[in-house]
Amino acid sequence: MFELYQVGEKSYYIDCPAKIGLYRINEEEVYLIDSGNDKDAGRKVRKILDEKGWKLKGILNTHSNADHIGGNRYLQQQTGCKVFSGGIEAAFTRYPVLEPSFLYGGYPGKDLRHKFLMAQESSVSDFSDMEFPGEIEIIPLKGHFFDMVGFRTPDDVIYLADCLSSEETLDKYKIGFIYDVAAYIDTLESVKKMKGKMFVPSHAEATDDIKPLAQYNIDKVFEVGDKIAQLCSEPSCFENILQRIFSDYGLIMNFEQYVLIGSTVRSYLSWLKDTGRVTSYFENNMLLWKRND
Secondary structure, three states: OOEEEEOOOOEEEEEOOOOEEEEEOOOOEEEEEOOOOOHHHHHHHHHHHHHHOOEEEEEEOOOOOHHHHOOHHHHHHHHOOEEEEOHHHHHHHHOOOHHHHHHHOOOOOOOOOOOOOOOOOOOOEEOOOOOOOOOOEEEEOOOOOOOOEEEEOOOOEEEEEEEEEOHHHHHHHOOOOOOOHHHHHHHHHHHHHOOOOEEEEEEOOOEOOOHHHHHHHHHHHHHHHHHHHHHOOOOEOHHHHHHHHHHHHOOOOOHHHHHHHHHHHHHHHHHHHHOOOEEEEEEOOEEEEEEOO
16 A cells, blocks of 8 residues: 556556555656545655655645545645645635535534545645646546546546546445536546546556446446436335435445435436436425336
8 A cells, every 4th residue: 555656657656545646747846646535645645755756746636525635735734735626626625624514415513524524624726827737638527526637647647536436346335426427427438438548547446448447337327326216116205215225235324424325316316307217296395206107
């Protein structure tokens, strides 16, 4: 864990729970792509940089989930580097309480205000900032989160953030976090068509052929969608649907999983309704979901 792997002439990644990309712009200066999940991750990254004699020029954040921005503040304080982000992701990075608040749908209690869902705040510059490395291409990857992006380096390495998961993860947990299902599918379809020398997803192995994994993720999205639609064969409220998802998939309910999977199930229900597969109505002051047969 936290070993450095080279995947291009100047492109690398640090192997950790959410892979951290690294691009070397010259013999002395580097940019990180994300920063890990906390201060400890930041320390381990800095140790790698110090051993290599590299200076951290900046951090390019793919999106604002805590496991991708958790090392920002430490590295920024230690090196004075800039952090670059864009859109809604920049707001969440400046004000990390937005993540657990969004997931819960209200003020998050102490059970949700921890480093896995709420990073420390960091100062953020927009991707349009003059100091952003213009040779790195920004690739929109919406779906998993609001304005998530990936990056293509000049040596044709593509960092794909959280737009897909490994087969092992999907087979084990069945359902992964998605904010916008329709956008997520569109992103995966575009990933299937991408050409590059190497692809580095945050939660899957680096590969020179991403198409099979992208298709596997697409298939799982439709599988979960079919599952939720089936659970709406009889009028059901959200809590009952969520309970069945956890029971049928063998998941363990706790506050963190409740908000992550709960938010995802709500997103699936929105998608199913928008595509005409389910309808919703109120009965006895309860919102019910029913499959359109």
